[in-house]
Amino acid sequence: MIQIKSIVEAALEDCKKDGTLKLELLPEVLLETPKQADHGDLSTNVAMVLAKSEGKPPRKIAEAIVSHIKVPSDVLAAVSIAGAGFINFKINPGFALNTLTEIFKQGPDFGKSKMGGGKKVQVEFVSANPTGPLHVGHGRGAVYGDALSRLLSAAGYKVTKEYYLNDAGVQMQTLGRSVLLRMKELQGEKVEFPENCYQGAYIKDIAAEVLAKNKNFGSEEEAIKFCGDYAGAKIHDEIVADLKDCGVTHDVYYYESTLHKKNLVADAVEFLRKRGYVEDREGAIWFLSTKFGDEKDRVLKKSDGFYTYFAADIAYHKEKFDRGFDYVIDVWGADHAGHVPRMKAAIEAMGHDPKQFDAVLIQLVNLMRGGELISMSTRSAQYETLRTLLNEVGKDVCRYFFLMRSHDAQLDFDIELAKSQTMENPVYYIQYAHARIASVFAKAHANGVSLDYNHVDLSLLTLPEELAITRFLGEYPALVEEAAKELTPHKISFYLLELARRFQSYYTKGNKEPAYRFLTDDPKMTLAKCYLLKNIQIVLKNGLDLLGLSAPDRMDSQEE
RNA sequence: GGGCCCAUAGCUCAGAGGAUAGAGCUCUUGCCUUCUAAGCAAGAUGUCGCAGGUUCGAUUCCUGCUGGGCCCGCCA
Structure with a gap:
């Protein structure tokens, strides 16, 4: 992928040098995997992006670029121009299969990156008041925050998971x-x-x-x-x-009472006052959040002499940055949406770059049973606790359901579906793929086959599914980076589902077609097939880890 | 009234400035003497809420509207 990108960039440079294209500024080369497999393995739309600045039709530009690319080469099997000006690449199978070597070498580290550059990130989540048990809504935020933290760690950030405990007032x-x-x-x-x-x-x-x-x-x-x-x-x-x-832990519990004891709330208010964003009015102290786009100013200290919750929260966030975090993420319920502008205002007023702070809003959860909405009234409080849900569906299912939807879409959590063992409950499907692979290895072992992955002949992997799956595995690291950047762990869920699906399909073909069987009479072939399986398993495991889900070696039937 | 989120197949939901918009469920039909049938294969369904705009290209971005959810305190 990176190699292809530099090939295109080099071709662009050459076009510029010999005057074929003007290229005042070099565009970013974006590569994508075409939805249509026959369009090639990778494609780029640079030619279309350049159409305007070059004043030439996209296809002409594409031709110029392609004429500067050498094919066939070690990497590329073919290059073609299609549609409005797409440049499509066919990658040399031999080169594509190198991905497997890479995955195998990196093992549990495959998918990790240095994108975050070791920056210190704090993810604050759950932060429920100790006045009652967690409900399912808290659960969603908890699992999201936890998975996000794992994701950011994998992407090269140094993450602290924190819980703000409102023990005062x-x-x-x-x-x-x-x-x-x-x-x-x-x-x-x-x-x-x-x-x-x-x-x-x-x-x-x-x-x-x-x-x-x-x-x-x-x-x-x-x-x-x-x-x-x-x-x-x-x-x-x-x-x-x-x-x-639920598999969720925190590194730090931060007590609101600490803020008061250390006088940090008063300090924070005075800090803002010095910067000119505080005013005394009507016997209260106000933060001039409207200066930063909030719809009204907010009270920090009430006329009765007590600080507001917001004042304490500002002090807490000041403390976060004082502790040296480069990036602060708050995971809040959607009902706190109104608080985002004032918190952003406070961060900015304290002199921080607003980009260093994100508030992620988690939409609410509708608990259902067999299609019927379970009422969320206080009377039925016991039905909506996270505890009852956990007892009924288990940790993995619970986590997966919370992570299979985008956090900004409301979630219908149907307990009946969650307990079913069909595709309506994809967590089992994904785990099944992992277990099936383990099962093949167990069988190989039982047959006395030794799997020494030091000498694998990758050229034996020639089936279309094998190449397609390998390519798909190769997309995983970029996906992790993207999900981390966008704070969207659910993308990992969808990737895993797709990977499991591709594997299951590939696996089942072996029932009918001998060429698709993994354990064969030819030890070299068996080894190559198992090597691919091993790599699929590594990626499945790494992805499941990111979501905090177990990767079992066998599925124990839950039939009664 | 104002702010934020959502609107995509019958249902639950992905997707994304580009090529023929996807998955599961559901329905129909096949597939277990073989590496786990918690599985696989094939077939059906779409005004991407409506109307404008930006663009070579919009379902995707912008504006307005409609419908649903959440919020709008000197509460926490």
Whole structure:
């Protein structure tokens, strides 16, 4: 791929030198794999891009370029001009097959790149308040953030996964009060349970636990504080456990209370004031976010003397950059969309390049069962917890479903489909491909075939599917870079599905056509076929790893 | 009312400034003495929401409209 690109670039240089083309500035040569296989292995549209600046028809330009390319060569088998001015390349099979050597050599590192140049990236995700269990929406954000982190690491960034823990302020008090009230209820007291208190059944369980401790509180305030702290810690532990069962972990838990203790919130406000973006008005302190395109200014410190959540968040983001991150990504639920402009404004006001910050919005999840929407009302809270979902469908399925859609499209998560073992549930299909390959190796081993990949004759791989799959494998590293750049891990899901599909089709042909069987009477042929399989397996495994999915060597039937 | 996201096959969704717009499900028909049938092959379906604009070329980019979702507090 890179070789082809430089061949075209060299041809362009030559055109310029001998005056065939003006080429005031050299265009970027973009290569793509044509959808139509008979168009060639690779194609470029440079000639069409140049049509305007050169003032010549695209086909004429294409002819000029092609006349400066040497064919056939080690790399190229043929070059042709087609359509409006596409230049199509046929790659020498022998050259294309070198991809396999490359994949095999790199193994688990195949697909990794240095694109990120070791830049420090922080991905902040989940950051759910410790006031109740995670729901499926959190789950989607969690799995997305985790997969994105893996993706960025693979692309050469140094990634820190962080969870911002909102352990200060009103809500912890509300949590404490909720628990205390339930305790009183359990002691037979008749209490009015306010609507703004946490309604979930888990509050009652915690209340019972606290009661069992037989604590004596000096004051109601002290009781609320204790209950809030106790419940917060307990709920947070459960959140961490839920995440872990989802394969999601964080490197850093950052506590909001730390910001207050270190006076960082006040510092951040003063920092902004010094830069001229803060004003005192109506007894409150305001951030002039409208200077950066926000629709209105935002309060940092309320007239009651307390800082807003936003002020703390600014302090937190200041802290992120102070800690030396080059690039900060926040993964938020779509309901926080309105917060993006003000956060961007704050980042800019603090003197950072807005390009160093991205807020990714995760659209909501509709939980379904057999085509029926499960109501998201608070009453049915237990149906929408991540925990129940995990218990019902398992980690891999759960992760894959969250990662098989673009994050900015709403997701229908049908539990019945997720439990099925058909193509409606592609995670099994992909894992099956990996397992099938393992199974072939096991069979080879049982037959006493030794697979020494040091001396493989690649020229034995001549079937069209073998060349096509090899080419497809070769696209994987560019895909990883693209997905990392675009923050779109779902592209990996689609790639894996396509790879699995190509493999399954190739595999099944062996049922009918001996030429397609892997384990043959000819040891050299067997070795070459298995080498290809090994490489397919490596890429499947690497991709599954990126998504945090297991790559099993066998599929254990889940039939009852 | 304003902002953000979405609109592509009957359903769930990919795709992308370029060649004949894809996949799965569904429906029909075949394929297990062979390396796992959680599989494969073949066949069907499209006004890429509507209207303009930019472009050699738009389903893709821009504007407006329509429909659906989310948001719009000195809450967190």
